[in-house]
Amino acid sequence: MTLSEFFHMGGYGFYVWTSYGLALFVLIANACVAYWQHRRLLGSARRKARRRIL
Amino acid sequence: MLARSLVIWFGVACLILMAIGLYWGLVVAPPDYQQGDSYRIIFIHVPSAWMSLFVYMVMATCSAVGLIWRVKLAEVIAISSAPIGASFTFLALATGSLWGKPMWGTWWVWDARLTSELLLLFLYFGVIALYGAIEDKRVASRAAGILAIVGVVNIPIIHYSVQWWNTLHQGPTVSKFDSPSIDASMLIPLLIMAVAFKLYYVVVVLMRSRRELLLRERSTKWVQELIEQQ
Numbered sequence: 001m002t003l004s005e006f007f008h009m010g011g012y013g014f015y016v017w018t019s020y021g022l023a024l025f026v027l028i029a030n031a032c033v034a035y036w037q038h039r040r041l042l043g044s045a046r047r048k049a050r051r052r053i054l
Numbered sequence: 055m056l057a058r059s060l061v062i063w064f065g066v067a068c069l070i071l072m073a074i075g076l077y078w079g080l081v082v083a084p085p086d087y088q089q090g091d092s093y094r095i096i097f098i099h100v101p102s103a104w105m106s107l108f109v110y111m112v113m114a115t116c117s118a119v120g121l122i123w124r125v126k127l128a129e130v131i132a133i134s135s136a137p138i139g140a141s142f143t144f145l146a147l148a149t150g151s152l153w154g155k156p157m158w159g160t161w162w163v164w165d166a167r168l169t170s171e172l173l174l175l176f177l178y179f180g181v182i183a184l185y186g187a188i189e190d191k192r193v194a195s196r197a198a199g200i201l202a203i204v205g206v207v208n209i210p211i212i213h214y215s216v217q218w219w220n221t222l223h224q225g226p227t228v229s230k231f232d233s234p235s236i237d238a239s240m241l242i243p244l245l246i247m248a249v250a251f252k253l254y255y256v257v258v259v260l261m262r263s264r265r266e267l268l269l270r271e272r273s274t275k276w277v278q279e280l281i282e283q284q
Binding site for chain 2: 006009010011012015016018019020022023026027030031034035037038041042045046049
């Protein structure tokens with residue numbers, strides 16, 4: 001199988017790759033949002049804690 | 055922290071399995087004799103659909119535990135599951151649509167399976183919105199939990215819809231354990247992807263729950279000590 005055959009997917013390339021691209025995007029976005037929210041919470045909590053000490 | 059090392063280990067396992075599953079499903083597995091290469095959407099469509107139901111059951115079970123025994127952790131896991139479940143439901147619907155277009159000739163039909171799965175998406179949205187709308191998070195958890203539990207009635211409807219109603223959506227291929235009508239060369243990557251999706255859910259729900267728990271308990275001593283240590 002050549003690379004162009006692989007991307008062509010027997011004529012269904014558009015449907016197959018859109019599906020996989022969408023899945024990849026949604027899964028990565030979910031994990032990133034969860035990570036960023038956690039970092040942001042830690043950051044603001046740490047700032048608050050520092051203010052309390054000063 | 056235990057949660058952090060769990061996230062890393064499950065995350066690594068998830069990535070490895072996903073890589074194997076994708077390679078197997080996209081390259082090694084042969085094309086279907088009826089659907090050609092379009093059937094390869096199955097390797098994300100079916101795991102997403104399974105997860106949309108699985109996550110809902112986890113959410114409803116945790117909601118019940120939270121309602122009955124007032125377990126904070128259960129409440130947190132329940133509400134952290136909702137956005138992930140909604141994502142899987144959306145993926146199942148979107149990839150199904152992208153599969154339906156070349157195979158059925160239409161993006162969407164109002165058949166029983168598709169409609170009940172769409173209802174599941176709205177149930178997830180309802181749970182998220184209800185939780186967000188109430189200020190006191192313990193009250194919010196109870197309200198969203200009741201909605202989640204009532205929505206469980208939709209789960210068997212989704213599962214059996216392809217048997218109860220004769221529709222466009224194809225019948226079950228895998229769950230007939232005695233004789234699954236799918237070849238091993240396609241079944242194995244499908245199951246690998248399903249396990250990878252499950253691990254993904256564990257990773258993200260741990261990350262979300264950890265954050266939600268810290269947010270709720272941010273004024274307590276143990277959270278402040280934890281933050282100062284880091």
